[in-house]
Amino acid sequence: MGDWKTITVPVLSSDSKNIFHYTSEKKISPPSMNSQVLRLPLPSSKSMHSFFSAFCTEENIEQSISYLNRELTTLGFPSIYAESKGQELNLISIINCMNELLVLQHKNLRAQEEVEMQHLKLGSDMDHLQNCYAKLKEQLELSKREIVGLQERDRQLQSKNRNLHQLLKNEKDEVQKLQNIISSRATQYNHDMKRKEREYNKLKERLHQLVMNKKDKKIAMEVLNYVGRADGKRGAWRTDKTEARNEEEMYKVLLSDYEQRQKQLLVENAELKKVLQQMKKEIILLLPPQKQKPKERSEDGPVLSDLEEDIGELNKENMWELSCETVREQLTNSIRKQWRMLKNHVEKLDNQVSRVHSGALNEKDVISREDHELETEKLELEIQQCKEMIKTQQQLLQQQLMSPCDDDTTLLLQDCYLLEERERLQEEWRLFREQKKNFEKERRSFTEAAIRLGLERKAFEEDRGAWLKQQFLSMSTDYKHSENVTTPSAFLGSCDQDNQLVKSTSQRKPPCMLSGPVSAEPCQTSQYITRNSAASKKPAGDSKPNQWVESDKEETK
């Protein structure tokens, strides 16, 4: 392939014209080499002409042809030589080859275009990516720098923090040191003070001794006049009994004070407990009904039961006024629980309200206030409409139930209804009567038919009898026909039976003339259709008219 390429490129530049000349000649007449000029329109420029003519000249036609043939065969095209002779060229195959080549060329061009397009696209993509890459690199650089800056700041702040901590520690240490100094000094001073005090006391004692020695023999007090006590008693001597009494009195005083305080505290306690219980009850009332998730329900379930238990218990407690530790704890714990529940509930409501205000309604079970209001309005409207409907219906009912002498309109209405019904009934009656008439007609016809039939039968029977007589008479003459008697007798029997049946049926139901002839028909049909098995049919036939009669009866009812 490479060879071909390299050859064709320079060669084709020259003798394109000749090739086409030649080919045109080959078309017309393969062996002749006329120099007919047939220029096929070429899509390429003049350079291509020379390009084409470069390969094949007048001298190397044979070689170029054989070369072309070789190339084409190697490419998989059929040979351009004719099959029979080596030198003759197969024009058709040549044309086909050319066509194939052209097609191939087109394909290749298209492929090339596509490849070029792709190439362009890839190029632009690449450019784009390169730009992005450059930008990202810049950004990365920037952010790295920022990070470095922030890290630096962070380091500075941390170091500042550490410094401050250190300062604080130093200050604290100093404070501690000073306190220690102060405490040590305080102990020192105390010690000194105690020493000095002792010295002072000693000196005072000595002074007292010195001074007192002189004067203290005198009585310090003079009573010029004696004044009695307010209650006239004398003072008592101090004895053990008085001591005990004093102790007792002191303890009494203390105890009374404590008792008083305890009473006050009890009163306060009772009041506070009352308040707590009230609060508890109110909180329970405030809490919403339990329509939450089952998870919560499971939490609240035992709580509720606990609450109820607590209430019961505490009410009992109130009655007995016990105030033991467990009861107090229970009360406070239950109140805390409920307060928490109430708080959660209020928080939920707050969240809902805030969400509504912010306008984000994402959850299904959260209804915005406007929607809620719309719903309520709609429901109210519906309720109103229903109420109105109910009212009107009630009114109508009342009108219906009320007595007719009240209103003309009601009377009229009633009359209207009655008229309607009457008309309907009349129509039905008419229909009924018509049917009746028809039936009667039919019956009459049937009866007439039956009568006729009967008459005919009679005649026939008579004829038969006569004939039988004749036969008999004739039979009596010859015994050979004695076997034939049975069948006519059977026939007779059956005929008699039939006749009887018919008669009975016609007699049985004289008022229903309808049934008579009608029943005769199926009987007759059964007679005529199946003579041999008349017995079996009869009950069926009987039952049929019976059934039919019953149904007819039903109709007439």
Place this chain on the structure above:
Amino acid sequence: MSFSELFKLSGLLGRFSPDGKCLASCVQYRLVVRDASTLQILQLYTCLDQIQYIEWSSDSLFILCAMYKRGVVQVWSLEQPDWHCKIDEGSAGLVASCWSPDGRHILNTTEFHVSVNSSVLFSLFSLSLMNLGSLAGIAFTKDGRYMAVAERRDCKDFVSIFVCSDWQLLRHFDTETQDLFGIEWAPNGCVLAAWDTCLEYKILLYSLDGRLLSTYRAYEWSLGIKSIAWSPSSQFLAIGSYDEKVRILNHVTWKKITEFEHPATVASSKTIVYKEVEKSPSVETERLSFPPTRALASSLFSTQSKYDVSQVPVSLQHIKPVTDRANPKMGIGMLAFSPDNCFLATKNDNIPNAVWIWDIQKLKLFVVLEQLCAVQSFQWDPRQPRLAVCTGNSKVYLWSPAGCVSVQVPMEGKAAAGTSQAIISFLFPKYFSTCKSVRALSCKWLGCFLGAL
């Protein structure tokens, strides 16, 4: 307010009798007893020496006059003017003297011991209770049944509880204090508060039978307690300390329930601040005469003042005491509960011109009274929530929840110029409080004024 005439008084020793019928005053060595309503002289007694201290007995029948220099106490009877009693402590030296609550015993504190003299009893016996090293603190319960005496022996503090009826020692225990400074009974008579010297913040609470109920220490190393006050119901104990705070303990747990701060700037909007404002009187020049009459002179030089309500925030005058002197003027120096247990009046020595009134029911600052001069003392009316304040000038300031008023007390002469040493002591005997009258005894050498509001 109307005022009576002046009469002389020396040494700030004017006292009403507990039943309010008589008024005793002393001039030098003479004791003058007057009728309270008419001020007529009922009795006149003469003592041995210049009287330093007088006290009525609780049943208003006897007056004791103490002369510390001589070491003599003389007791006079009102019913029997001829009767008198003299107690001579001799060289022991008399430091203080007071009546016992039953009005029949006199407790003399000498430098060596406290002696109880039942000199007015049928039998006289003096029992020397103990040897005391330092000035004793004596506290009587409100009902007068028990007496607590604080003493120091061998560098240790002890408290002894006596039954006043027969002066029997009930309990004697030591306190864990460095240097016991003071003791005070709760009004219900069951708890005794003992607090330490100002170098250490420590207050101990003892029950009547001597058990230690609780100890409270707010902080270490700084100057501690300056003053304490029991609430009349014994429910609260207010402790004022040198850090300008008042801490309130409750009687159930003896733990602090709240702290009251006294900052220099009052910022809370719910507090009412009354500021004393001067208004100078107008003088018509034609009316002036020479020499100026007494009344004119006093009216010229006296300045009227009234109260204005200031808008919060108010900044008060704050002084910082010198740090190298002892007993600095800082901290809460005065505490007093109102009799209905609703208010607590305090004074912060760092802000000497202000009286702080706290609402105890709400535990919040209620009113601040800002005076022009430093507040010297204040006292509550024993029946109603009415506070009387004096600042050393010639005015008396009264506050009640209804409002605030300043009353000019007519004074003359040198007092009109204002003496910084003047201390006005107020007495509100129950009898007169019901009549809505205020009697004021005022300062040094000057008169006694009776006023009716």
